[in-house]
Amino acid sequence: MKKIPEIFYLKQSIILKPIAMFTKHLFESYKDFKETNLTHRRIKHSDIIPLIKNAGNMFNVNSIGKSCENRDIFQINIGNGEKKILLWSQMHGNEPTATQTIFDLLNFFKNPKQFKNEADSILNACKLFFVPMLNPDGAEQFQRRNAQQIDINRDAFKTISPESKLLMNSVDELKPDFGFNLHDQDIWYASGNTAYPATISFLAPAFDSEKTIDSKRKRSMQIIASMNTMLQQFIPGQTAKYNDDFMPTAFGDTIQQKGTSVMLIESGGYKNDPEKQFVRKLNFISILHALKIIADNSYQTESVDSYNKISPNVKNCLFDYIIRNAKFTGQVGNYTTDIGIRSISKTEQDLYLIDDIGDLSQHFAYKEIEFSGNPIHQYKIGDSADKLINRFFTELK
Ligand SMILES: [Zn+2]
Structure with missing residues (x-):
């Protein structure tokens, strides 16, 4: 933080x-x-x-x-x-x-x-x-x-x-x-x-x-x-x-x-x-x-x-969640960078999506965590962030 x-x-x-x-x-x-x-x-x-x-x-x-x-x-x-x-x-x-x-x-x-x-x-x-x-x-x-x-x-x-x-x-x-x-x-x-x-x-x-x-x-x-x-x-x-x-x-x-x-x-x-x-x-x-x-x-x-x-x-200074220094692995190589997650409001519920991947050192989040554990595979912008939230933030809720 x-x-x-x-x-x-x-x-x-x-x-x-x-x-x-x-x-x-x-x-x-x-x-x-x-x-x-x-x-x-x-x-x-x-x-x-x-x-x-x-x-x-x-x-x-x-x-x-x-x-x-x-x-x-x-x-x-x-x-x-x-x-x-x-x-x-x-x-x-x-x-x-x-x-x-x-x-x-x-x-x-x-x-x-x-x-x-x-x-x-x-x-x-x-x-x-x-x-x-x-x-x-x-x-x-x-x-x-x-x-x-x-x-x-x-x-x-x-x-x-x-x-x-x-x-x-x-x-x-x-x-x-x-x-x-x-x-x-x-x-x-x-x-x-x-x-x-x-x-x-x-x-x-x-x-x-x-x-x-x-x-x-x-x-x-x-x-x-x-x-x-x-x-x-x-x-x-x-x-x-x-x-x-x-x-x-x-x-x-x-x-x-x-x-x-x-x-x-x-x-x-x-x-x-x-x-x-x-x-x-x-x-x-x-x-x-x-x-x-x-x-x-x-x-x-x-x-x-x-x-x-x-x-x-x-505007857009904050994210709902940021995972700092996430370790990615896969076809496009191994790399380390930040993941920003934001919610979008649908008629019935809020969905949490990957909103940014890259250097988020100039941004903040309501909840932030340093990446740990096994590397993750590539995500695309707009993908559901539920798995990542469950892995990294459930204990912070
Ligand atoms: Zn208004």
């Missing part, structure tokens, strides 16, 4: 601040709010229907329209305040973490227990509009795209898909002050070039190619800076921020352009959390932290500089 560069520790310690008691207590009490009917990543529309039907009469629940395959897409509203906040999740069908978090949040607002003061202050200052599982047809297949094979997050400009139209209609009708664009990212993103996974990544999307920072985008950056600082207490060094190149077909960028302060939150990987239930909990405290600082305007003391200092999100 490569060492974490020392400079990285230094950088993280600079941004560490005393924990806000609200999020510390929320973290400790999360089990009181967790929606226990949702326990794994492959959730479907039929899993959330009963939860929406039983949401309770403090919520205003509407179907805002149908997906391609005729599944209802819901909007759930609560709050009496002036600040309008729209939160939408799972526009990519295989990105369910924040959908689960939304149902945890509904439980929180239904019965906030010892956090009644905080819940009241949020609901007195804000009106919340939740749109969970924007792409239910994709969720059914556990695939990114909708039933038309359109990537909804590249459809914000033309809104060809019905799901895109519904989200854009909500935005145009509500004109929200703040928007939470909730996604999952590959678990192989790292926070900078390190072995630390980017467990939560952020973006304050640009609304033009000059990446102008106007007052609305500045608010996004301030809120993200505050969430990022707060999260260091729970996942030090495991946050990152996306590149902010302007993408006019993406929803975050387009909604930011319409004058909403958008915060993209991406749920990434965390060691030994294959169903992302810990990452779901981090979403819960992050969003409630953000709602609280929006409600009381305390985000305004945060700086753009603090946002800019968040480590970059580095």
Whole structure:
């Protein structure tokens, strides 16, 4: 395992601040709010229907329209305040973490227990509009795209898909002050070039190619800076921020352009959390932290500089598994090199495949091991890695 560069520790310690008691207590009490009917990543529309039907009469629940395959897409509203906040999740069908978090949040607002003061202050200052599982047809297949094979997050400009139209209609009708664009990212993103996974990544999307920072985008950056600082207490060094190149077909960028302060939150990987239930909990405290600082305007003391200092999100830095210095033998000779293994998500399950063979000294993995024992025969990229995982990692699980 490569060492974490020392400079990285230094950088993280600079941004560490005393924990806000609200999020510390929320973290400790999360089990009181967790929606226990949702326990794994492959959730479907039929899993959330009963939860929406039983949401309770403090919520205003509407179907805002149908997906391609005729599944209802819901909007759930609560709050009496002036600040309008729209939160939408799972526009990519295989990105369910924040959908689960939304149902945890509904439980929180239904019965906030010892956090009644905080819940009241949020609901007195804000009106919340939740749109969970924007792409239910994709969720059914556990695939990114909708039933038309359109990537909804590249459809914000033309809104060809019905799901895109519904989200854009909500935005145009509500004109929200703040928007939470909730996604999952590959678990192989790292926070900078390190072995630390980017467990939560952020973006304050640009609304033009000059990446102008106007007052609305500045608010996004301030809120993200505050969430990022707060999260260091729970996942030090495991946050990152996306590149902010302007993408006019993406929803975050387009909604930011319409004058909403958008915060993209991406749920990434965390060691030994294959169903992302810990990452779901981090979403819960992050969003409630953000709602609280929006409600009381305390985000305004945060700086753009603090946002800019968040480590970059580095794609494909990590593997699920790396076998170091594997000894190969066979027709193409005897040689020693590294093997990288990654999972791919199919409708029913994850498959582990050989993803790279060669010098992986610049990469990291959730689980790494030095090769030992008898040499192995040649593998091809894309071959199943099950045998190798069983041979080298079973005892590490
Ligand atoms: Zn996504």
